[in-house]
Amino acid sequence: MFWRYALPTLAAFAALAVSPARAADLALPAPIVETGGWYLRGDIGFTNQNVDSLYNINYGGYDSVTNVNKSFDAAPMFGLGLGYYVNRWLRFDVTGEYRANANFHGMDIGAIPGGGFADDRYTANKSEWTFMFNGYVDLGTWWNVTPFIGAGVGMSRNTISNFGDFSVCVNSTSCAANGGSDAYAADASTWSFAWALHAGLAYQISPNIALELAYRYIDLGDAKSGDLIAFDGTNNLNNPMEFHHLTSHDLKLGVRWLLEPMPAALPSRG
Numbered sequence: 001m002f003w004r005y006a007l008p009t010l011a012a013f014a015a016l017a018v019s020p021a022r023a024a025d026l027a028l029p030a031p032i033v034e035t036g037g038w039y040l041r042g043d044i045g046f047t048n049q050n051v052d053s054l055y056n057i058n059y060g061g062y063d064s065v066t067n068v069n070k071s072f073d074a075a076p077m078f079g080l081g082l083g084y085y086v087n088r089w090l091r092f093d094v095t096g097e098y099r100a101n102a103n104f105h106g107m108d109i110g111a112i113p114g115g116g117f118a119d120d121r122y123t124a125n126k127s128e129w130t131f132m133f134n135g136y137v138d139l140g141t142w143w144n145v146t147p148f149i150g151a152g153v154g155m156s157r158n159t160i161s162n163f164g165d166f167s168v169c170v171n172s173t174s175c176a177a178n179g180g181s182d183a184y185a186a187d188a189s190t191w192s193f194a195w196a197l198h199a200g201l202a203y204q205i206s207p208n209i210a211l212e213l214a215y216r217y218i219d220l221g222d223a224k225s226g227d228l229i230a231f232d233g234t235n236n237l238n239n240p241m242e243f244h245h246l247t248s249h250d251l252k253l254g255v256r257w258l259l260e261p262m263p264a265a266l267p268s269r270g
Contacts, residue, residue, distance in 0.1 A: 036085055037260040041093060043079040043212075045252030048072075049102050049126070052245035056228065057237055062110035062118070072126065075102035077250065085258070092135050095152075099128040099248075101161070122241065124163040128220060130156040130194055141204070150198035158223035161187040163241060165228060185225035188240065192221025202256070212254035220246040 049072040059065045077100065083093025106122030134152035163185040200214025224240040 036087070037258050039083045039085065039091075039093075039256050039258045041079075041081040041083055041095070041254055041256045043077075043081075043095075043097065043252045043254035045077050045250055046074050047077055047099055047102060047248045047250050048074055049246065049248040051243045052247075054106060054108065054122075055242040055244060057239045058228075059110070061113075063113055065108050065110045067106070068109055069105060069107040071105050073103040073105075075100045075127075077252075079252075079254075083256070089138055090136070091138065092133070094131075094133050096129070096131050099130060101125040101127045118167055121166045122164065123166075124225065124241075125161045126223065126243070126246075127159050127161070128156050130154065130218070130220070132194065132196060134196070134198065136198065138202075144204045146202045146204070146210075148198070148200055148202060152196040152198065154194050154196075156192050156194040156220045157189050158192055158220055158243075158246060159187060159189040160185075160223050160225040160241070160243065163225040163228075165241070182231045183228040184231065185228050185241065188224055188226040190221075190223050192223070192246075194221060195219050200252075208258040210256045210258075212252070212256065214252045214254065216248075216250040216252060218248050218250060220248065222246065 051070050051072070054067050054070055077097055079095050079097030081093045081095035083091055085091045102125065104122065104124040104126055106120075106124075108118075108120040108122075110118045110120065112118055132152040132154035134150055136148045136150035139147045139149070165183040165185075167182055196216050196218040198214055198216050200212055202210045202212045204210050223243040223246060226240060227235055227237075228239045228241065229235040
């Protein structure tokens with residue numbers, strides 16, 4: 001479903017950027033930037049997210065708690081950025097992106113003191129606004145294709161929304177007292193330090209336009225919901241659900257558009 005919209009969108013983006021260029025430019029060898037130049041970039045892609053662990057202050061009421069499920073569905077992302085070529089090997093950019101809602105599915109099993117278990121099932125949505133400063137090393141160009149690697153640091157505003165907690169107690173006469181009750185939480189956002197590693201391929205389709213296919217590993221830090229409130233309205237604790245160590249494996253398609261006139265193209269390598 002994602003690719004049905006992603007590929008036509010990128011194609012249209014590239015066509016609009018290339019249209020002012022002469023058709024003959026498409027046949028030129030890949031240009032090699034020897035001096036600095038500014039560029040704009042746009043990216044779309046999808047995220048595959050993970051969380052290391054969940055925590056809530058109510059875990060202290062159990063002998064032990066096991067997170068048996070803590071998974072996210074894939075979700076789309078969209079980004080824009082401004083960059084600068086230092087030379088043909090090195091470039092930097094600053095980017096801002098919106099990482100759309102990823103559905104969360106969670107399940108805890110808590111061992112109740114004195115016997116029995118409480119099964120808590122969670123649902124939520126998670127989204128982010130992420131702002132990064134990135135550096136890349138271009139590793140050489142062959143047949144207009146340039147592999148690259150990079151790294152980035154920045155901040156991510158992580159939002160947990162529509163959180164719900166649905167409890168089931170098993171094999172315990174003290175279930176009502178110890179098993180908790182169904183609850184919900186208000187939306188909440190948390191700023192967290194973020195860092196990323198990049199790798200990909202860029203294809204030069206004209207002297208000023210390059211298409212990218214890239215993989216990124218990104219560490220988004222932590223997030224938490226609002227305070228959990230039982231469905232009867234009671235809330236005696238400062239007890240948000242905490243999401244510890246959020247990460248994602250992202251696949252992106254992008255376009256880079258060099259804003260300044262290119263130096264004369266050198267013979268392509270390869």
